[in-house]
Amino acid sequence: MSTDAQLVAAGMLPVQQPQGGAMMGWRTLFYKEILRFWKVGFQTVGAPVLTAILYLLVFGHVLEDRVRVFGTISYTAFLIPGLVMMSILQNAFANSSSSLIQSKIMGNLVFLLLTPLSHWHWFFAYVASSVVRGLVVGLGVLLATVWFTTLPFVAAGWILVFALLGASLMGALGLIAGLWAEKFDQMAVFQNFIIMPMTFLSGVFYSIKSLPPFWLAVSHLNPFFYMIDGFRYGFFGQSDVSPWLSLAIVGSAMLGASAVAVHLLRIGYKIRS
Amino acid sequence: MSAISFQSVSKSYPSPRSPNKPFQALDRVSLQIERGEFFGLLWPNGAGKTTMISILAGLTRASAGSVSVLGKDVVTDYAQARRSLGIVPQELVFDPFFSVREALRFQSGYFGIRNNDAWIDELLRSLGLSDKASANTRQLSGGMKRRMLVAQALVHKPPVIVLDEPTAGVDVELRQTLWHFIAKLNREGHTVLLTTHYLEEAEALCGRIAMLKSGRIVALDSTSELLKAASSNVLRFKVDAELPAELAAKARVTGRIVQLPAHDAREIEAYLAAVREAGLEAHDVEIRKADLEDVFVEVMAKNQDAVADATP
Numbered sequence: 001m002s003t004d005a006q007l008v009a010a011g012m013l014p015v016q017q018p019q020g021g022a023m024m025g026w027r028t029l030f031y032k033e034i035l036r037f038w039k040v041g042f043q044t045v046g047a048p049v050l051t052a053i054l055y056l057l058v059f060g061h062v063l064e065d066r067v068r069v070f071g072t073i074s075y076t077a078f079l080i081p082g083l084v085m086m087s088i089l090q091n092a093f094a095n096s097s098s099s100l101i102q103s104k105i106m107g108n109l110v111f112l113l114l115t116p117l118s119h120w121h122w123f124f125a126y127v128a129s130s131v132v133r134g135l136v137v138g139l140g141v142l143l144a145t146v147w148f149t150t151l152p153f154v155a156a157g158w159i160l161v162f163a164l165l166g167a168s169l170m171g172a173l174g175l176i177a178g179l180w181a182e183k184f185d186q187m188a189v190f191q192n193f194i195i196m197p198m199t200f201l202s203g204v205f206y207s208i209k210s211l212p213p214f215w216l217a218v219s220h221l222n223p224f225f226y227m228i229d230g231f232r233y234g235f236f237g238q239s240d241v242s243p244w245l246s247l248a249i250v251g252s253a254m255l256g257a258s259a260v261a262v263h264l265l266r267i268g269y270k271i272r273s
Numbered sequence: 274m275s276a277i278s279f280q281s282v283s284k285s286y287p288s289p290r291s292p293n294k295p296f297q298a299l300d301r302v303s304l305q306i307e308r309g310e311f312f313g314l315l316w317p318n319g320a321g322k323t324t325m326i327s328i329l330a331g332l333t334r335a336s337a338g339s340v341s342v343l344g345k346d347v348v349t350d351y352a353q354a355r356r357s358l359g360i361v362p363q364e365l366v367f368d369p370f371f372s373v374r375e376a377l378r379f380q381s382g383y384f385g386i387r388n389n390d391a392w393i394d395e396l397l398r399s400l401g402l403s404d405k406a407s408a409n410t411r412q413l414s415g416g417m418k419r420r421m422l423v424a425q426a427l428v429h430k431p432p433v434i435v436l437d438e439p440t441a442g443v444d445v446e447l448r449q450t451l452w453h454f455i456a457k458l459n460r461e462g463h464t465v466l467l468t469t470h471y472l473e474e475a476e477a478l479c480g481r482i483a484m485l486k487s488g489r490i491v492a493l494d495s496t497s498e499l500l501k502a503a504s505s506n507v508l509r510f511k512v513d514a515e516l517p518a519e520l521a522a523k524a525r526v527t528g529r530i531v532q533l534p535a536h537d538a539r540e541i542e543a544y545l546a547a548v549r550e551a552g553l554e555a556h557d558v559e560i561r562k563a564d565l566e567d568v569f570v571e572v573m574a575k576n577q578d579a580v581a582d583a584t585p
Contacts, residue, residue, distance in 0.1 A: 013432035018385020028382025107366035115383035116352035
């Protein structure tokens with residue numbers, strides 16, 4: 001007889017087993033993380049969309065007649081995919097990192113720590129919800145900016161692949177940062193001194209081929225470059241490096257970051273002592 | 274199978290000030306709490322209490338020993354162990370993004386409980402939070418937040434409930450409400466583990482009590498036996514000057530109030546004679562039955578030297 005059956009037979013209280021199966025636990029956390037950002041939609045979706053439009057207006061206006069990339073493509077058209085991807089990456093990172101650091105500092109992470117959710121449940125819920133936020137913001141930026149110019153969609157499959165991989169990578173990085181940081185200040189260091197420079201210097205606003213040889217080489221070491229370059233290939237059918245190389249690099253980076261994130265969750269790094 | 278079982282559990286924390294001497298929060302603590310019990314854990318402030326609950330909940334890992342809940346090890350079988358446990362933490366934490374009902378629905382979902390609204394409504398009703406169901410948890414008063422924590426711990430109807438100082442800093446009315454509610458849960462079959470500094474609460478609610486000091490159990494018995502074993506009476510009076518030395522050594526003095534353990538009438542008479550011979554006058558003299566606080570003070574005092582000797 002099972003333990004629960006023994007208990008019930010002895011007139012004792014049974015232990016409630018999950019009705020929705022093990023999946024219901026992670027789905028609840030996934031849904032909660034989405035609702036969390038959706039409730040403050042002006043801040044989490046509206047603001048980044050507006051910021052992207054402003055970048056487009058300012059840089060597009062200044063550089064439209066001065067810069068041609070990929071031959072016939074206008075600068076404004078060149079800029080839009082970069083802005084979309086930058087929004088995806090930054091917001092996917094922000095979702096998991098801000099959720100974790102806020103929960104840790106406010107103390108309500110304890111409600112999750114007391115549940116039967118495994119480290120895999122935590123990982124998939126936080127990363128998947130970060131992907132959703134990244135894609136929602138990215139789609140918002142695209143819909144808001146696509147009217148400014150004619151934008152081709154030469155290989156839409158690549159657009160989706162890089163959007164998903166990039167958002168997953170950043171969701172996993174956000175998880176790692178959220179676990180590691182103990183103060184909002186430390187999170188700000190991660191966000192402003194690592195994530196932001198890497199996204200800005202990855203070819204969003206320019207083709208890296210226009211850089212001097214030294215900085216060109218440095219850009220090739222930046223994984224964000226490959227995400228944006230591959231994403232842009234999906235629109236124009238042209239890129240600075242082969243999309244297959246970008247896929248390999250971004251895919252490996254995503255698997256590596258995920259492995260680290262899962263490991264930190266399994267050992268309860270900084271959340272269980 | 275016990276509801277909660279601690280088997281020789283130790284926990285040490287590295288001490289930044291003395292790296293070679295880690296701080297021993299728990300020292301080979303063994304304890305079995307049986308199903309249906311209402312068990313109290315008492316000890317002076319220190320890391321031991323938080324550590325014990327944290328190890329039970331999986332928030333901290335023991336340095337040695339094992340803990341199980343209804344036969345499930347809290348480390349190797351953590352999912353089943355946590356399903357059996359409902360923990361009410363001491364700190365008033367909340368998630369400012371969600372309303373009371375949303376938070377309770379999420380908590381149910383984490384435990385895999387579907388369509389829990391009927392039980393959630395009943396919890397809110399019992400805890401007087403029905404009219405706050407749609408309110409953001411940030412808007413709740415301190416007392417309401419505390420009741421909310423109790424509701425969150427109970428959404429998955431755990432057979433074992435742990436309350437960490439549930440009435441600390443709480444007003445008299447809310448304390449009574451919580452006592453009634455917890456006692457009712459215990460009558461319905463839930464095992465309850467309570468930690469508290471309010472000895473009146475432990476005496477009123479707990480069937481069995483463990484007292485800990487410096488990470489070790491220094492007393493473990495039913496409440497009635499503990500009270501019987503201690504001095505059966507206490508002589509209480511007020512004086513306006515300092516007591517003579519031999520009385521002061523045995524007395525618990527709070528301002529002008531003096532309380533002395535007295536086993537029989539001869540001892541009471543001897544104390545009053547000593548007061549008279551010292552030229553003091555005793556006011557508001559009263560003889561009362563020993564309570565748990567007296568037991569606690571006696572036990573702690575008795576173990577003061579024992580623990581000091583044992584610590585390297």
